[in-house]
Amino acid sequence: MDPLKTLFNLSGGYADTQILMAISQLDIANHIALGNSKSYLELAKELSVNEEVLLYLLKNATGLEIFHELEESEGVFRHTPLSIALRDQEYRDFIMMKASIYSLRSWESLFSTLKSGNSDNKTLGFNSIWDFLNNNKEENEIFNRSMTTLTRRLGPTIVEKSNFMNFETVTDIGGGHGFLLQEVLRKNPHLKYGINFDIKNSGDGNTNEVTSTNVDKRYKTMVGNAITDEIPETDCYILKHVLHMFKDDVVIKILKKIGEKLKSNGSIFVYELYDEELKNQKSAMSHFYLHLMLVTGGVERSNKRWREVVQKAGLQIKEIEHIPNSVEMPVLAIIGCGPSGLVSCKSALESRLIPKVFERIVISVIPMIGQQRCVVNNKLIDLQKQLSSDNTPFIIISRNYADCVLAEKIHVVQHPITEIQGKTVWFANGESREIDHIVFANVYTYELPYLCEEVLRGLEYNPNDKLMPIVLHKSTIHPTLPNIGFVSWFSSAMFPIIELQVSWLALVFSEDLAPLTKEQIAEDKT
Ligand SMILES: C[S@@+](CC[C@H](N)C(=O)[O-])C[C@H]1O[C@@H](n2cnc3c(N)ncnc32)[C@H](O)[C@@H]1O
Known part of the structure; x- marks a missing residue:
């Protein structure tokens, strides 16, 4: 390793x-059709x-x-898994949020933050990131959309783990777009109303999300500063990805204020990134630590x-829970403060992909290369590593396969292979054979290396059965x-069947369909 070269590149x-930003802003990925290539001139x-x-x-x-x-043709480009991902607005938003001007300026102030321990937004021309976002409509939209993307993925799990049954009213402090609160209201029809209390002007970004979908009539917004303004009085408070933006003294102040409003049977639900998990991650997520300090001071x-x-806020933690890491981000902690407690769930950390007590997890053998949304067959990854870099795999559904x-x-x-x-x-x-391309994954073998022996025995798993290695109810659930x-x-x-299975499971797991009894499942294993 040549240190000069390495340091120069680093x-x-x-x-x-900036390259990522330009690609996202120009939306180049959507200018190249899937499976096709295009020259830079075009x-x-x-x-x-x-x-x-x-x-x-x-x-x-x-x-x-x-x-x-x-x-074979210089200046002609085709897709890779990452560029395919960039066809999706969600991914472009994340890049544009991370590379937005307030983030870049905050990183420029690293040295000053290093000296003072405080985020240096003021010398950068704005009081706080929220001040900046309030005055920059487009950046605010991108920020809110990214937050909502995260919440959309985490929201259902969070809501499921938090018991709102004993409450009638709820305030989401710093609720942003309001997606989580909408989800809470949707899942808890007994709640009288919910207030999204946010410092940001809810006129544009915040209501965008909820007006475009069917806004729950019980959903209200209130513009306010949780540090300096009066907080609405409700039975229950939610704070998701809010308190990590503040130093301890401010968090104590906010919690004290909420504590004063809290009724004897009230609760505060705090959802934050799980620090212990973050520490184990060297690169991307540990940037996030610094990023948070620089941008928000938290x-x-x-x-x-x-x-x-x-404790310093005069409250008591009932329970800290770690919920499954469903968005490839560090595990969240749920903290219930105040007199009443939280439901319990097992730590996903203890068991990584498959918790000891089974949470609701869908296992698919379809590898979604590049998107990491499901479990990928290990063998395929090994083979993938042997491919030359010119042969990056991509996903394609072709009508011409049989003809070919x-x-x-x-x-x-x-x-x-x-x-x-x-x-x-x-x-x-x-x-051996000489090949131009390999079509992977049109045939699968079924492996479950992540499940322990005992569980596999319980599933009556037969790896030699190439047609149906586990006999399941509706080919999806085992008693x-x-x-x-x-x-x-x-x-x-096939994809349509997979789609149906996923929809059916989603209905069952969300309890929109009555939960199945063991007897029903056992009766009808087809
Ligand atoms: C990181 S975002 C999280 C948004 C939302 N809770 C979520 O998880 O999607 C932080 C939110 O806190 C709001 N916020 C920041 N400072 C605040 C304050 N002092 N009082 C009330 N809300 C605040 C911001 O406007 C922003 O919507």
Whole structure:
């Protein structure tokens, strides 16, 4: 390793940020059709940008595994899993939020924050990030959409773990777009009303989300500062990703204020990133620690620190829980303060993917490369690693597959692949072939390496049964594990069927369909 080269490259990290930002802002990923390629000349014309600069931007992006430049035609690019992800507004929003001007300026103030321990927004031209967002409509929209994306993924689990049954009214302090509060109201028809109390002008960003969907009539908004203004009086308070933006003294002040309003049977639910988990992650998420300090002056807290802070506010923690890490982010802690307690759930940390007590988890054998939304077959990953970087796998659903097989353009080989060297693929029977492309994953073997022996026995799992290795009710649920759903666990599972299974499981797990009894499941294993 040449230290000069390494340090030179590392110190250009800002370039990667800006490249990602430009790609997202121009929405380049949606200008290249899936499965197709496009030249930078065509792209420059469509995007009305300079050809030469675009060419080098795209070449640099390939170094980040975003787009792939065809070897045979310079300046022509096709998709990679990451560029495919960037076709999705959600992912572009996250990039634009992280690389927005207030974030960049906050990072410029690293040295000053290092000296003072405080976020230095004032010298950067705004009082706080909220002040900045209030005055920048577009940035505010992006911020709110990103927060809502996170909440949309985490919300249902959070709501499920928090018991609102004893309450009639609820305030979401710093509720942003209001998605979580909507979810709480939707799942708790007994609640009289919920107030989204947020410092940000709710006129634009906040109501955007809730007016576009059917706003619950019980949903109200109130603009206010939780530190200086009067807080509404309700039975229960929610604070999600809010208190981590403040130093201990401010958190104590806010909690004290809420505590004064809290009735004897009231509760405060605090949802924050799980500090202990963050510490184990070297790169991306530990940036987040610093990012939070620089942008907001706040900090992620350990369980111990939470206990101290809550105690100083004159409140008592009933329970700290770790909920499953469903959005590839560190596990959240739920803290219930005040006289009444929280429901319990097992720590996902103890058992990573599959908790000892089964939470509601759907296992699919369909690998979603690049999106990490489901469990990926380990063997496929091993093989993927052997592919040259020119051959980044991508997902495609093709109508022409059967025709290509008939025309012998695709050769079906029934032996497992053991090795890939350049264009040569070796099979388990010792034969090898020269190939142009590999079509993976049109046939699956079923493996459950993440489930323990005892559970597999309970499932009557038979790995040699290639048609249906586990016999399940509606091919999705087993009587011994009614809280775990299996999707596509039978031969020839096609997307429409998978879609139906997922929808059905979602209904069952969300209890929109009456929960199944063990007897029902056992009776009808088909
Ligand atoms: C990180 S966002 C979280 C939003 C939402 N709870 C969620 O998880 O999607 C923090 C929210 O706190 C609000 N906020 C910041 N300071 C506040 C204060 N002093 N009083 C009330 N709300 C505040 C911001 O406007 C923003 O909507």
